[in-house]
Amino acid sequence: MSIPIEEQLAVLQARTVDFFSPEELKRKLEAAQREGRSLRIKYGADPSAPDIHLGHVVGLNKLRAFQDCGHTVVFIIGDFTGMIGDPSGRSNTRKPLSREQVQANALSYQEQVFRILDRDKTEVRFNSEWLSPLGFEDVIRLSAHVTVAQMLARDDFSKRYAANQPISLVEFLYPLVQAYDSVVIRADVEIGGTDQLFNLLLGRELQKLMGQEPQIVLTLPLLEGLDGVNKMSKSLGNYIGVAEPAKEIFGKAMSISDDLMWRYFSLVLNRSDKEIQEWREQVADGKLHPRDVKDRLGRELVARFFDAETGEAASQEFRRVFSAGQIPEDIAIFPIPGDFKDEEGRVGVVALLVASGLCASNGEARRLLQQGGVRIQDNKVTDPQYRFIPDDGMIVRAGKRGFVKLAL
């Protein structure tokens, strides 16, 4: 608890994009230390997508840093907003969630979040607690604090407005609700991605208007997803979830581009800039193989959410399957139904591929065959008419990632 303030500041400031403001934070830290209390760090989560991914980890890492300095994280689950639904987002209208769904999601959320956060220094709150009792009058009073011009100042809104794209009134209300959360929980600090800057600042404003000391706002970079272009998000499907199986985490890590891996080292694994810079130079000089660096990334990511041994195993498994072209360890078993064989006891490849789930349709199975993606016991099969007598334990391989072991 007695970490020097300067040291705390350095850790807390690392990798931030916006920071309002370091001086204020310093004052707050000093005051807290004097009064022997911890700061309240706010973090809001949307309950509609209970998959925590590496994009979230960037923020969670920062929260953890605050906790390690002795502060308290107030983790707000936006169940209220989740139950109302949200017309935002370009296309997909979010469906309102039922109370049960929200509860289930919240549990799953916590289970994942505490892989990073310190449970003892975290206060989990649901914003329906204070938002549900609000009356329409309260809402209007709240809205009176903000003008449309202020709202339109938000990058996302101004762009859409200019492009004649719809903006729902509810979307205007959301930042306000989020700001109000800050007031209710008396946040000292709020953190979020750079896309949250506006909302975070609004919290500051509202706190001031309501006679509170304004929260410190700091934003963190948005982590690019697997495609290397868009930010990591569930809806784009370009994410690595912290609760995914180890080999998925590893495999996905290996699929990112060489350039991108440095970002992951920095933002997810908290590697120092200096260290990363050294590696980069070694790779550029040819002293270090990028594949090995990425392998390390994969191992460390798995180790982060499981343990070092699991990371090592995932790495070896990956080598075996993709580098050496061998069979994975935990291969799925497909028991061949009795009536599947013809009079001579043979089965057709196409039917087998579909029945075992390796292909979604006969057409897809044929295509895969014609493209040379199917192997039975290491023999390439390209003829869709091919029939064979199955043997117990035969391995059928479809593409790079599809494996099935036959059982009679």
Place this chain on the structure above:
RNA sequence: GGUGGGAUAGCGAAGUGGCCAAACGCAUCAGACUGUAAAUCUGACGACUCACGUCUUCGAAGGUUCGAAUCCUUCUCCCACCA
């Protein structure tokens, strides 16, 4: 309240009577290559049969026509602008 625009395959977006299972881009998948589920190149990408062909798709339901994603009617939903 008024005016205009729109709804096409996972997404974006062409197509305005037959040559449309529907261009193109992205995503996805496969192959080659490799350092890997990177990059690059090539190919595939509704279903059934795969050889021809058949069937179901272009917001929904009807209709016109030998023939409709394309024309008409009604309906549903969405958007912008002006009030």
